[in-house]
Amino acid sequence: MAYNKPIPTPTPLTQPFWDGTREGKLMLPRCTNCNRVHWYPRHLCPFCHSDKIEWIEGSGEGRLHTFAVQHRAFGGWAEEAPFVTAYIDLNEGDRMLTVLRGVDPTKPESIKIGCKVKVEFEEANDELSIPFFRVVEEGA
Amino acid sequence: MGISKAAAIVGAAESIEIGYPEDPKTAIQLHMESIKAVSDQTGIPISDIDGVFSAGMSSEIAEHLGIHPRYIDTTQVGGCSFEMHVHHALAAIHAGIIDIALVTHGQNGWSQRRLKGGGGFRPGGNSPGMQMTSAYGLSGAPSNYSHAMTAHNHRFGTTPEDFAHIAVVTREWATLNPRAVMHSKETHEFGGPITIEDVQNARMISWPLTLLHCCLVTDHGGSVIVARPEIARSLKTNPVWIAGAGECMSHQNMLEMGDFTATSAHKSSQIAYEMAGMGPADMELALLYDSFTITAGITAEMVGLAPRGEGYKLWKDGHAAPGGRLPINTNGGGLSFNHSGMYGMQLLIEAYRQLSGTAEDGINGIAGKQTNARTCIVNGTGGSLSTTGTLILTSD
């Protein structure tokens, strides 16, 4: 079935990230001045304001920071409600938003903040895939 | 000292490319190139900027830079916006609120026709932050704020039931305000008093937020006039003095909210208290933006009315209720009075009515509940717990 949810439109700044998703890689921007990874992509490092930023391949691993269960949604997401949205603390640093897989949205009490998650990709069209995260280990 | 020459323009620079760049550029890139350039030119580190002035994009620009300015002006009235920004920056510097103002412009009139999605100067637009969040099914404010409730519950051992007390008490205030949407069964099918069970059993919107943890969606129009003291004293109305004011922002996109249990109201209220020469203990009334129960609960903690993790107790223990020691949201709040999407004006109007002693005179002949407060903290919250503005108001 064709992907029926919102698909982002890449810009020159974000193109390397979306190119990576097509190959199953979670590319992350890293400042070559202070060596910190930041998310989302920037023209200037938000920590030291250098404009020397490179892309590295991330591990795709992290931990659950916080979450919510969406009972109301629009478009293609409406068919999936309820589903779990979550903020992920990446092992490389900084944080991503995602829809969390491998959890039961009807039992939010069973979802443990701090648990380990890993990225996976779903093909949205020929040009890009969307990263999602899946719980790989009950934790914390 | 007068305001003339109270500030100077100390540098001016442009983006690396202007005109018809070979590779199309987004508005945010043009902003960033010029900001980097003017920082290099003047030797002023970007981290020293404490005021951001731009046409419609100031919070996105500050977030992109990772800075938390204490003056945010995003006046957008067309091409003359930037001259006005300089005027407003002069006033802010003259007033001693900020030292260094960034006035910035980025607009891709040429490139936007060549970029998918445009990449223009619309706030949000196809910004990198939006690209990295728009795919995940979030649908407006409730779907964002719920993450903060989960984080607060996890960190402080609080529960959604604790926060339900905020909805119940705020509804009690609404039953005393005949203009409140939820005043009674006469004003709304589901109006009148509610219980904790009503709040928790209401339809789930974004777990852990049920419908009654969320504000109303209504119409509203409101205005206030601010004038200098000589004029204020000459009018037939009672003046309410602006004793303190402060503002700050921590992020635009919730992705950049470092601590989901804290907002910049901590800083904005500190600035306002300091200006007023007052503190939380001096406040006799609080009007705290309650887009959701979690918003009001966290804000009470941030502005120092309660210890961290314990804001909800002001409501749960009855202090915020009618007859309590610190009335909060006496109009019935965004939860039960009125919320048009941007609720800050409703806060100002209620603050004026309470402090000027006109609450019982009513609006359009409909009386409200008068408190005896002579001091009030007003705190507005914008975006996704992103931006905050605090006022300390007093009456004669």
Ligand SMILES: [Zn+2]
């Ligand atoms: Zn850096």
